[in-house]
Amino acid sequence: MLLAAFAPPALAQELLDWSADEIRAIGRHGPWPPSPVRDPSNRVSGAPAGIVLGEHLFNDPRLSGSRRMSCATCHQAGRDWGDGRAKGVGTVALDRRTPTLWNVGYSHWFGWDGAGDSLWAQSIRPILDPREMAGSAAEVGRLLRGDKDLACGYQRAFGATVGTDDERLLVDAAKALAAFQATLVSPRTSFDAFRDALVAGDLGDAARYPLPEQRGLKLFIGAGNCDTCHFGPRFTNGEFGDVGIGFFVRPGEVDSGRLGGLARLADSPFNLLGRYNDDMSGANAARTRHVQRLHSNFGEFRVPSLRQVGRAAAYMHDGSVATLEEVVRHYSEVNPDRLHSDGTPLVRPLGLSPQQRTDLVAFLRSLDADPPPRPAPPPLCP
Ligand code: HEC
Ligand code: HEC
CATH class of the missing domain: 1.10.760 (Cytochrome Bc1 Complex; Chain D, domain 2)
Structure with a gap:
């Protein structure tokens, strides 16, 4: 007793x-949590100064055309890095749900349709998409050059002063954003x-x-x-x-999922086969090089x-x-x-x-x- x-x-x-x-x-x-992974296509992946720059950029509405919308507007820390809605809302209502960013550093395809083959390429998309942040490389370049703190954070992260090639600066900003997002590991x-x-x-x-x-x-x-x-x-x-x-988003209009995602992947200047992949060996581009576009990809989602x-x-x-x-x-x-x-x-x-x-x-x-x-x-x- x-x-x-x-x-x-x-x-x-x-x-x-x-x-x-x-x-x-x-x-x-x-086991959980898994060990951290480094992304060889991103030279600031896992680097503390890159992560800090990325967190500041993630919260900075000046990356958007309206200067009012940041990544954190839709990917909110207090909402498990989502927006608490069924579908995202950018400059217009979107057709897909905002996914969480928990554990995103462990993925190899990004977005519901896999149109991104790296976390940094996926981070460029919302900046440029007129339906999301509606920003531009020129504005990102101006921001990094014009803001003293960001310019200093850039120098610490990339070991060079902010240059004049706007497209490269957009990619570097996205690489810092990716370094930050890869630190988001669920408990x-x-x-x-x-x-x-x-x-x-x-x-x-x-x-x-x-x-x-x-x-x-x-x-x-x-x-x-x-x-x-x-x-x-x-x-x-x-x-x-x-x-x-x-897969109908409206009468007569479909979201083809993976099928369309593969077309966008192939067309993107930022995919791993392009010039911005920091892995000189190109070994990490094998998946992108060999992926096949099949009709059965229609209506598939990640x-x-x-x-x-x-x-x-x-x-x-x-x-x-x-x-x-x-x-x-x-x-x-x-x-x-x-x-x-x-x-x-x-x-x-x-x-x-x-x-x-x-x-x-x-x-x-x-x-x-x-x-x-x-x-x-x-x-x-x-
Ligand atoms: C207007 C709301 C909105 C904003 C702003 C936004 N996102 Fe997203 N995000 C989404 C939606 C919706 C998707 C799904 C897109 C798709 O599948 O086509 C997404 C997908 C992603 C993904 C893919 C996640 C995965 O699991 O594959 C990443 C990474 C991401 N966003 C990062 C960012 C970053 C970085 C920014 C800022 C530069 C940002 N997002 C700004 C709504 C937003
Ligand atoms: C053929 C592969 C496959 C199998 C088997 C499968 N799932 Fe899924 N699951 C998916 C895909 C793909 C999605 C997303 C579909 C979409 O968005 O259109 C999904 C979505 C989900 C979601 C929603 C998650 C979210 O964030 O939206 C849950 C929960 C889930 N599945 C649980 C289950 C459970 C429980 C089972 C077993 C009964 C199961 N799944 C079997 C592929 C699968």
């Missing part, structure tokens, strides 16, 4: 049976504690992870087949898929990471699904005729019971955690 009084209630949970294969599959979703979650305990064989600790979450996870890596695409520590394989979300997913305001590339419960219902009832993938379909209607749907949502929510408050950015030139 006395002994029972000492048992902490958190240990009173149970542990499902987990096979060796399941434990291996769960292990592949970690550890209750799933990570479970995963580490299970892999270490610490079953007492693993049993703290509630049963609904455990049952949802079992579905996720098992019958649900979710981790074929939502693979690895970030819960995405970084590639593209079609899960039956509509597999989103599921970390912090429960904190998003809406789901899918077009924000057309309002809640996680509805996402799970979508996978449960998806119409196979809406999918136009060739080969073995990876998505098929799962016909989940209400209990299974609740479990899957409980699991997805265990990938969320509150981030610590952010300190103010350090000064550009202390």
Whole structure:
């Protein structure tokens, strides 16, 4: 009797049976956080002075044509680096949802359609896009040359004074923006504690992870087949898929997704095959060189990471699904005729019971955690 009084209630949970294969599959979703990666195409990637310059630029509305919109207008720190809306709003209403920037440094394709092959190239797009920030290389050049603090921050980051080639300055600003964004890593979650305990064989600790979450996870890596695409520590394989979300943006107008993204990638002067890739060997351009444009890319969108997913305001590339419960219902009832993938379909209607749907949502929510408050950015030139 006395002994029972000492048992902490958190240990009173149970542990499902987990096979060796399941434990291996769960292990592949970690460890978290992963080690930082350096981007060889970006010479200020991982460099402290580049990161500081990037954070200042990220918050600077002078990068936009109106001088009123910064990256942080849409990618807000307090909203998990999104905007809390179903679809983005720039100078006009946009057709796609603003994605989070958590863990973006680990991606290899960027944007819902993969039109960017580097984080810095993807960071140029919103500056120039007339529907987003509607800025220009000339204005970015003027800003870097004309602002004493930014010019000093540029010199510290790039080891050279601000030059006169505006296009190069636009690229350098984007490289600093990328260096900053690559530092945004989402916090550890209750799933990570479970995963580490299970892999270490610490079953007492693993049993703290509630049963609904455990049952949802079992579905996720098992019958649900979710981790074929939502693979690895970030819960995405970084590639593209079609899960039956509509592609009409207006009657008669479609968002072709990956198909259009590949055309934009090939046409971009800022892709990794171009002159701004800092990796002289060109080895990091292999993926861009070899990617093929297939008709089956029509209507494919990038597999989103599921970390912090429960904190998003809406789901899918077009924000057309309002809640996680509805996402799970979508996978449960998806119409196979809406999918136009060739080969073995990876998505098929799962016909989940209400209990299974609740479990899957409980699991997805265990990938969320509150981030610590952010300190103010350090000064550009202390
Ligand atoms: C008007 C709102 C808005 C502004 C301003 C904005 N973005 Fe975005 N951002 C979006 C939307 C919408 C997308 C999705 C675009 C797409 O898929 O075509 C996106 C996508 C991205 C991505 C790709 C993320 C991923 O997971 O692939 C990055 C990186 C990014 N933005 C960085 C920036 C930076 C850096 C700035 C400032 C220079 C910026 N954004 C300004 C709305 C905005
Ligand atoms: C064929 C690959 C594939 C499989 C299998 C798959 N997904 Fe997805 N998932 C995607 C793609 C692609 C999107 C984005 C689709 C879009 O925006 O049009 C997505 C979107 C999501 C989203 C919304 C995330 C966001 O930020 O918008 C959630 C949640 C999700 N999937 C969970 C699951 C679950 C749970 C399963 C298993 C039942 C699953 N997925 C199976 C590829 C897949």
